[in-house]
Amino acid sequence: MQIIPDPKVLLVQAIGFLLVLLVFKFFLFKPIMDILDARRAEIDNQYDTAESQRSLAEDLKAQYEKHLAEIDDEMRAKIAEAVKEGQSMREEIITDSREQADRILTRAQDEIQREKEKALVDLRSTVASLTIGAAGKLINENLDDAKHRELIGKYIDDLDEVTK
């Protein structure tokens, strides 16, 4: 072998290199670069999907939070209403019962008064009869009933005034 290259050998080596070049281009570099590109695209795609899903989830969350707040407000309003209603009902009941009690009291007082008066009248007439009877027996004489009843009534009135 000598330092000066042999054209035939040069050609063989060049063909060898070109063969490797072709095979590498189509079986190594192109498929791997394609796969790298595809992977990059897929990752981009997944990032986009994740981003859109995240914003979707955030929208939903905001929506639900709004809903919850609304429900909360509604509930609070309802409770407040119920409390107010209950209070007014209590007032009403209290007023009613107070009125009723007043009525019952008044009626009872009236009745007592009436009974008392009736009893007084009864007592007076009984006392008058007894007194007249007693006095009649005492003097054995029938007094003028009407006249004496008047006298005795006056007397009892006087008694009333004295006892007062």
Add this chain to the structure above:
Amino acid sequence: MHEGSGPSLEQPTWLRFLFAYKLLPGWMPEMVAVTWLVIAILCIGAIIASRTLKLRNPSRFQAFLEFVVVSLDNFVRNIVGAESRTLTPIIGTVFIFILSLSLVGLVPGLTSPTANPNTTVALALMAFLLVQYYAISRQGFVNYIKHFLGEPLWLAPLMLPLHIIGELARPLSLSIRLFGNIFGEETVIAVFVLIVMIVLKGFPLPLQFPMMLFAIFGGFIQALVFSMLVCIYIAVALEGHEEHH
């Protein structure tokens, strides 16, 4: 060392039988057989690898190939820019091919094809053609010629030979650098082996081992230098148009 006439640079290989049985013509150096062995391994490896590529869950081997391709792509992109899409396969093949041809010589019984000027000159000539192709296709033929003639046109008789020599010096330096480095490493290893055999009378002391490690490093560096220089030549050819206007 060789039955041919004159001193030989060539070391005997396991593939000598191909010539002994006249399967390959006698004018062919043995390193051509080694080259084609490497070519066969690289091609079959690439074809097998391309069959199992997956988009998700790549195997370790695929991850390694992806790492190699991405590294080469970054390397080319840093020098030539946007043109890397078409250039990465070419420069990447140059790098892997030269690296494989340099490292195969470290296998006992084989020799480095890049330690033979035939291989390196063939590679450098193709690199030269590639650079000229890029220069003509990107600058246009007229600008390409103008570039050779130089800026003040009356200096063309002086500048033209200079430019032509400059262009031709590139493949010459590429091929001789690669050949010289790898051949030197191979020879030093061979000398160490001879020292073990002759001076130490076969005492099993692997004197050549550190040099083999260095040869791995050197093969890597030379492949890198070769591909980087081709890249730079192409980058200059691509920018040549803008430089002169």
